[in-house]
Amino acid sequence: MERTNVPNATINRIPLYLRSLQEIKDRNRQIISSHELAELVGVQPAQLRKDLSYLGEFGTRGVGYEVEHLEFQLARRLGLTREWSIAVIGAGRIGSALLYYKGFKERNLAIRAILDIDEKKIGKKVGSLIIQDMRDLERVVREENIDVGIITTPAASAQGVADQLLKAGVKAILNFAPASINVPEGVVLRHVDLAVELQILTFFLRRHSLMEEKMDEEEVY
Amino acid sequence: MERTNVPNATINRIPLYLRSLQEIKDRNRQIISSHELAELVGVQPAQLRKDLSYLGEFGTRGVGYEVEHLEFQLARRLGLTREWSIAVIGAGRIGSALLYYKGFKERNLAIRAILDIDEKKIGKKVGSLIIQDMRDLERVVREENIDVGIITTPAASAQGVADQLLKAGVKAILNFAPASINVPEGVVLRHVDLAVELQILTFFLRRHSLMEEKMDEEEVY
Structure with a gap:
């Protein structure tokens, strides 16, 4: 049960x-x-x-x-006994790196499309995919049965891209852009902020060094 | 207080x-x-x-x-009112992408070095840094006052790299490699697994679709 x-x-x-x-x-x-x-x-x-x-x-x-x-x-x-289709929005460094990330495929997470607004990038190949025009998002989502959108655009574009994904019928978003985005209830949203992880690390580092300083003082007095 | x-x-x-x-x-x-x-x-x-x-x-x-x-x-x-020095181990796609990630610098998180074992990569430039030889790790940590090591190597190398970082005097590790690593008490360790975030997303997606199926059934009967 x-x-x-x-x-x-x-x-x-x-x-x-x-x-x-x-x-x-x-x-x-x-x-x-x-x-x-x-x-x-x-x-x-x-x-x-x-x-x-x-x-x-x-x-x-x-x-x-x-x-x-x-x-x-x-x-x-975790829903991994079926395959999920993923579209990456933003063909920058993070977006491209995700296409080569080995951890996804072996867990039934299949990146099926990568899209960008930059004319210089559209049509170029990344891994086994060709970068598509963001204006074709609705068609791509329909044809590839996209379940999840991964946003790797600059912060200022993130909310607009999220809105476009939802309009195209995507029900889940993983946001790598360093900006908060709002989605209506029923949409699944997760935020990955690489700096957040580092800040949690520095929180503990700072606490360690404060404790060491305190111990040093105690040794002196 | x-x-x-x-x-x-x-x-x-x-x-x-x-x-x-x-x-x-x-x-x-x-x-x-x-x-x-x-x-x-x-x-x-x-x-x-x-x-x-x-x-x-x-x-x-x-x-x-x-x-x-x-x-x-x-x-x-969070310890961000002082600067922290970071070394990235592994000059692959994730490692290189981190060097260009804007969210770090504005939070006083400074990537000061990138190292690899691959002779073909050593000496090449990524962003403003030159990829250094992993065999020089101890010198690099000392000269650049490295506080944090970020591991972006393949899974099989992660534990060995962690051990080398600790031996060189690093006190905190952020692990991007898709493998668990063990560190002694007192060392700060965080694990970023990009697939974990996606799996949490698919957990909720699956639950949503189960709930929708249930609602459809209820409509029929």
């Missing part, structure tokens, strides 16, 4: 469990304990068990989890 | 508050209410007030927050 009230924090961790399970499967392991899987992911075993309890009943007490079964179930819950 | 027991979920949201404050400041706004700031970020006002309460006392009841003061305080807590 699937529960629909899965907490966001749990949803955020499922892909991490899935990645560790895939690594374990590659090593031909068939059973893993909750302690070992939790340690691989970097969470407490109780947290892992609670997260998985939202998704169904998997493990056997005292034995552990069947790696392949759990992997399939998590992939299914 | 700074509290040190700030929840991780709060830490993850501070960069989002900061980004919205910067957008507001660019529009020459001086005061903002907690409701308006919360809406811009996409959280509940009560959540925003609680998050900020961990960092100090900022707003005035019935008036709101002074934009510039709050922005400075959040930037300070």
Whole structure:
């Protein structure tokens, strides 16, 4: 029985469990304990068990989890047992890098189109795709059955591009542009800000160095 | 008074508050209410007030927050009022794209070096940097005072690179490689997996489409 009230924090961790399970499967392991899987992911075993309890009943007490079964179930819950079609908007450096990113294809995430407004880029090839004219977005979305739009344009264009994607029928947006965008209810939106990750890192770095300074002071007095 | 027991979920949201404050400041706004700031970020006002309460006392009841003061305080807590020196390991597409990413520099995150093991890449220029030999890592870290290492190598090299970074004295790692890495306690580690973000998106997309199917069935019967 699937529960629909899965907490966001749990949803955020499922892909991490899935990645560790895939690594374990590659090593031909068939059973893993909750302690070992939790340690691989970097969470407490109780947290892992609670997260998985939202998704169904998997493990056997005292034995552990069947790696392949759990992997399939998590992939299914993440919607990865079907393929999703993706269009990248913006053929700049980030957009082009995504086309070559190996992590997508092996998870059934297929980039089917890349579009730009720049006449100098349209018609050129990136990877196996030809950069298409943003004015053809509606046709491209229809022909390629695009589910997800990835925005990698400059900040100032992001909201306009999001509006165009929704008008063309796309239901989910991953935004790499460093700008907040607004979408109506029912549209799935995630924001990836590479600087945000670095700032979380510097938060902890600063705290570490404050603690070290404090320890130095304590040594002096 | 700074509290040190700030929840991780709060830490993850501070960069989002900061980004919205910067957008507001660019529009020459001086005061903002907690409701308006919360809406811009996409959280509940009560959540925003609680998050900020961990960092100090900022707003005035019935008036709101002074934009510039709050922005400075959040930037300070994130360690952004000083500059951090960054080395990128791996001069592939993601590594090179990061060098051109505008969001870093304006937040005092300075990429000072890029290194690779590939003889064909070493000595070539990317942006304003020359790709250096990974064998010179210790010298580069010392000369450029590197605080943070960003790993953009293939998965199989990630752990080895992390070990080299720590040996060279780096205290924080941002890992873009699609592999889990282990570091000793005291080292700050964050993992950016672009496919993870897409998988969280497809989780919600799948749930939406299950809900629509259910509604269709209900209409039929």
